[in-house]
Structures are given as structure tokens and as C-alpha cells.
Amino acid sequence: MDKVFNRLRNLDAYPKINEDFYSRTLSGGLITLVSSIFIALLFISEFRLYLHTVTDTKLVVDTSRGGKLRINFDVSFPEVPCSLLSLDAMDISGERHLDIRHDIFKKRIDSHGNVIEVRQDGIGAPKIERPLQRHGGRLEENEKYCGSCFGAEASDDDCCNSCEEVREAYRKKGWGLTNPDLIDQCKREGFVQKVKEEEGEGCNIHGSLEVNKVAGNFHFATGKSFHQPSPFLLLDLLSLQTESYNITHKINKLSFGDSIPGIVNPLDGVEWTQKSPNGVYQYFVKVVPTVYTNIRGHTIESNQFSVTEHYKSSEVDHFRSPPGVFFYYDLSPIKVTFKEEHTPFLHFLTHICAIVGGTFTVAGIVDSFIYHSKKAIRKKMEIGKLR
Structure with missing residues (x-):
């Protein structure tokens, strides 16, 4: 057993020096105190980093195909009434949606931004169940109402029971509805009166829409859109509308998908004021797919x-x-992929060892330099005294 202990004693890489040969100095004590404080500060800093999460960021090729892209928006137009504001969307695949209303909400606002009314369907009105005419004639007994489309019917069986259905039929034909007062449904619903009531008001439009995951565009237009065989998108502008439109707007919120912690969308809170009469304001957006995984x-x-x-x-x-x-x-x-994770414990332990070892090594070099410098100065002084 003694032989085993002797062999272990021979493996000691840290030979001990008898205390009788130690020489403690004031400079060594100061260096030790400063080194200990420095090590404690670095240890606390490293421990706080270990407790907090770190985010690993990677860039990979997006191999996903198809799918949908959800766009969330909240935009205010202080100079455009809700009756004249519509939302359209189209993409390069040829899919087109005009005057979107599903999951879209409009708020009539005054010049100070105060909400006057909240509505989900623009200026829509309830359908008239039994007006006086059926394609120009009176209803027979037990006959269901079928309103005239005023020449825009695709067939004799087509019905337009509301002002909006008449306008939709006109849009499909590529016609402009220039005088709603001549349309029985619009007159009964008070369509023109509602438009006039909103003069001088603004509109806040918010909601979400799902589009194909391909390049495209969506836009807020001052009027109701329709499409005719030509490749140009035209607008059905009512005769009571003025020819000048102020598209001053504020984007309260715009995001493509769910919010990600720590990510600020660049258009949130952006406001633009129009200074020239008419025009088109365009935003060219580059969407980057992002996957975020928390701890x-x-x-x-x-x-x-x-x-x-x-x-x-x-x-x-x-x-x-x-x-x-x-x-x-x-x-x-x-x-882009973001992944939150903790620093591995072994990395934390390695950093602590590096802090302690590195600090004491540097402190030892400094202490040795100071000690030998003082010793050399003392010898020179003694030699000078002897002379």
C-alpha cells in the first residue's frame, strides 16, 4: 500500500514548497485582492449569461411549396370615407379578388380620428324583400321578388335584389354605374344619401386576408373596382364623387403572419401625407419566411x-x-430560423476555469515582475551604499 501511495505522490504535478521559504509582500496582497474582485465580477457576468437564453440564427433555402400567406393590416385614411374605399388583391397565378369584405372591418372616423361607426360590409344595406317590380313588372301573387339588373343580366333568370348586386353586375359587364338615383334598389336603400352623409369623414380599415404564397399585390383604392376584358384595372367612380382624392394614410399595423417576439415590423406607425392632387403610393415589400422556436x-x-x-x-x-x-x-x-437555447453547462464550466486560471496567471506574472523589480532596485541601492 505504501508503494502505491509513493507512486501517486510521484505523480503530483503541483510540488509543495516549505512555508519557511515563502516571502509574502504588500504588493502581492494588493494584486491578490484585485484579482479576486476581478474574478468575482467575471463570474457573475458569465453566470447571468448562462441563465439567459441565446438565439441561434441560421439561413436555409426555403423548399416549401404552395400554402397560404396571411396578411394582417390596420390602415387609417383621414380624407377618404368608408363608402369610397375598397380592398382588392391579385397575384401572378391569375387569382383576383375585388372589393374584399370577408374578415374586413371599417370604422368611420372624423377629422380627429374619433370613431363614428363600425361596420363590416362597407356601406351595404339589407336587401329589399318585396319591392314593386320584377324586371320592370309587378309581382304576381306568391311570386318571389327578382330585382332588375338594369341591362346587366347574364340571363333572364338573373336577379339583383340590392343596390350592391346591381353594382356587382355592372362591374362584371365592365360598365360604370354613373347615376345610382336611377336604380330602384339604390334609391330605396338610400345609397346616395349614405355616401353624402360620409362626406368629409375618414376611414379606418383593418382585418386580415389570406392569399396564395406567391408574388402579388393588394391595394386600397378610392372607389369600387371592376375588371373588363382589357388588361387594365378600372374604377367605378360615382358621379357624386369629386375627381380629386387625398390618399393621406397611416399604417397602424402591417404584418405577414403571426408576430415574432423581438421583431418590429418596419411599417408599423408609418404615416404619409399627400401634397399633390392625385396619385398612387406604392410599397414594394420583400417577404422573408421566418421560423422562430422558443426555449x-x-x-x-x-x-x-x-x-x-x-x-x-x-x-x-x-x-x-x-x-x-x-x-x-x-x-x-x-x-431565416431563430432558435432560443441555453448555453451548455460544460461551456459555462470551461469559461469559469478560463477566467480563474487566466486571471491568476496574469496576476502571477505581474506580481513576479514587481517583486523582481523591487529586488533589483534594492540590490543596486546596497551596492551604491558599499561604494
Whole structure:
């Protein structure tokens, strides 16, 4: 057993020096005190980093196909009444949605931004169940009402039972509804009166829409959109509307998908004021697919985006684009992944050992330099005294 202990004693890489040969100095004590404080501060800093999460960021190629992209928005137009504001969307696949109303809410606001009324269907009104005419004639007994489309019927069986259905039929034909007072349904619903009541008001429009996960655009236009066989998007502008539109707007919120902790959308709170008469304000958005995983393993698949802006005045627009605010979006082929994780304990232990060892090593070098410098000075002084 003694031989085993002797062999272990021979393996000691830290030979001990008899205390009789130690020489303790004032400078050594100061260096030790400073080193200990420094080590304690670094240990606390490293321990706080260990307790907090770190985010690992990676860029990968987005190989996903198809799917839907949800766009959340909240935009205020202080100079455009809700009756004249519509939302349209289209993409490069050819899918087109005009005057979108599903999951869209409008708030009539005054010049100070105060809410006057909240509505879900624009200025829509209830259908008239039994007016006097059926395609120009009176109803027979037990006959269901079928309102006239005023020449826009695709067949004799088509019915337009409300002002909005008449306008929709006109849009499909590519016609403009220039005088709603001549339309029985619009007159009975008080369509023109409702539009006039909103003169001088603004509109806040908010909600969400789902589009195909391909490049496209959505826009807020001052009027009701329709499409005719030509490749141009036109607007049905009522005769009572003025020719000048102020598209001053404030984007309260715009996001593509769910919110991600720590990510601020660049257009939130952005406000733009129109100074020239008519024009089109355009936002060109680059959407970057993003996957965020928190420390508990919960994953959020969403998007970030960057944006550039451009205003096109009607004075230099030879094609006379309809006034409005357009958002053109395109998807990046690169996906960003964020993953929260803790620093591994072994890494934390390695850092602590490096802090302690490195500090004492540097302190030892400094102490040795000071000690030998003082010793050399003392010898020179003794030699000088002998002479």
C-alpha cells in the first residue's frame, strides 16, 4: 500500500514548497485582492449569461411549396370615407379578388380620428324583400321578388335584389354605374344619401386576408373596382364623387403572419401625407419566411419583411393609374430560423476555469515582475551604499 501511495505522490504535478521559504509582500496582497474582485465580477457576468437564453440564427433555402400567406393590416385614411374605399388583391397565378369584405372591418372616423361607426360590409344595406317590380313588372301573387339588373343580366333568370348586386353586375359587364338615383334598389336603400352623409369623414380599415404564397399585390383604392376584358384595372367612380382624392394614410399595423417576439415590423406607425392632387403610393415589400422556436420548443412560422416606397403623381402618370395605396409583395427563397437555447453547462464550466486560471496567471506574472523589480532596485541601492 505504501508503494502505491509513493507512486501517486510521484505523480503530483503541483510540488509543495516549505512555508519557511515563502516571502509574502504588500504588493502581492494588493494584486491578490484585485484579482479576486476581478474574478468575482467575471463570474457573475458569465453566470447571468448562462441563465439567459441565446438565439441561434441560421439561413436555409426555403423548399416549401404552395400554402397560404396571411396578411394582417390596420390602415387609417383621414380624407377618404368608408363608402369610397375598397380592398382588392391579385397575384401572378391569375387569382383576383375585388372589393374584399370577408374578415374586413371599417370604422368611420372624423377629422380627429374619433370613431363614428363600425361596420363590416362597407356601406351595404339589407336587401329589399318585396319591392314593386320584377324586371320592370309587378309581382304576381306568391311570386318571389327578382330585382332588375338594369341591362346587366347574364340571363333572364338573373336577379339583383340590392343596390350592391346591381353594382356587382355592372362591374362584371365592365360598365360604370354613373347615376345610382336611377336604380330602384339604390334609391330605396338610400345609397346616395349614405355616401353624402360620409362626406368629409375618414376611414379606418383593418382585418386580415389570406392569399396564395406567391408574388402579388393588394391595394386600397378610392372607389369600387371592376375588371373588363382589357388588361387594365378600372374604377367605378360615382358621379357624386369629386375627381380629386387625398390618399393621406397611416399604417397602424402591417404584418405577414403571426408576430415574432423581438421583431418590429418596419411599417408599423408609418404615416404619409399627400401634397399633390392625385396619385398612387406604392410599397414594394420583400417577404422573408421566418421560423422562430422558443426555449420551450414552441414554433412560430411567420415572416419578416423589408420595404421600399415610391409615390407616383398623376401629373407624370401617362396611364392615369387609379388613386390608392398599393402593396406589391414578393417572397424570398431564403428562410431565416431563430432558435432560443441555453448555453451548455460544460461551456459555462470551461469559461469559469478560463477566467480563474487566466486571471491568476496574469496576476502571477505581474506580481513576479514587481517583486523582481523591487529586488533589483534594492540590490543596486546596497551596492551604491558599499561604494
